[in-house]
Amino acid sequence: MKDNDHFERVNFETLIETDGYDRIQDRLNIVDVFLGTEEHITIDEMYRLLLEKGYDYEPEFVRQCMNRMADLGFAQKKKFKDQPIRYEHRHLGRHHDHFICTKCGKIVEFADHDMERLQTKVAASHGFHMLQHRMEIYGLCSECLARRKPLMPLGMAKPGERVVIREMTGGKSALARLSSMGLRSGDQIEIINNTGKGRIILGRDHTRLAIGRNIAQKIMVSVADKEGADGGVT
Ligand SMILES: [Zn+2]
Ligand SMILES: [Zn+2]
Ligand SMILES: [Zn+2]
Structure with missing residues (x-):
């Protein structure tokens, strides 16, 4: 002991x-x-x-x-x-805060002197006398981050699959074309049809969209979780 x-x-x-x-x-x-x-x-x-x-x-x-x-x-x-x-x-005179992994529930402790001082300073600048606080940062732990599903081009997604848009490569015109369709990074979409040739039909919310194969190759996606969460980021 x-x-x-x-x-x-x-x-x-x-x-x-x-x-x-x-x-x-x-x-x-x-x-x-x-x-x-x-x-x-x-x-x-x-x-x-x-x-x-x-x-x-x-x-x-x-x-x-x-x-x-x-x-x-x-x-x-x-x-x-x-x-x-x-x-x-609870060790007297010692304080720490927490990172919490929203994927596996892991709890990691941290203590940061600058962050502590800044909190007191911010409180004081609002005329607030701070007695205690809890700082909880939610996100993905390093293991869950490493296990995150890799990205693939939208053109490779299979009909019936739900994917999340992660990145859009390609020039300005490709990006402009996508945003004109209302597609943004983080959007979850369902592949309705993808025959491997011609356009790909997507469902997003209650709308179906048709996307040319060339542009579909420039949209990087990850597979969404079964529960419908957004592909491993939550
Ligand atoms: Zn703290
Ligand atoms: Zn985790
Ligand atoms: Zn703790």
Whole structure:
């Protein structure tokens, strides 16, 4: 056990003894397991982790103990978008913020001195006295980014496939032609017909569009996700 963890454990023990809690040893076991993980952990995950370590406590007891730790300032509760409540360590005098991958849910911590200072400065310039903040940046983690589907020319997309426009190459005239049809990067389109010759028929929202094969070769697309999300960017 790290020195700091030991100190936190003793500190916690003193506080719950003062409050007259029962099952002190069980609670300390939960504290030890919690301090021993660096994860942003849910109650369910905490319960399973305790089981792995040989502690079979009722989930409600685990929840109650975790909340007590949060109340006493040993843990902090975090609710990231679309995720269950998670608990992480709260080390006094230390602060960090989070990147959250919207694809796999991975949480990455960061601390940036300049960003912290800038937030205080911006708040002050609005006459706002900042007490606390949370900075959450949502996006793709490096693994998910690396797995992102490669680009292909629209001309290669198959009928029935849903794709997202990623880039448009080609000269100004090609770009002007596309924007006159209302096509923009990020648009999701459905391939209605592509015989490999002649024009390609697309559906976008409620409109069908016909695009010449030459221009279709200049539009780079990626395959959209099955759920209809936009091809791996969300
Ligand atoms: Zn921060
Ligand atoms: Zn990810
Ligand atoms: Zn964190």
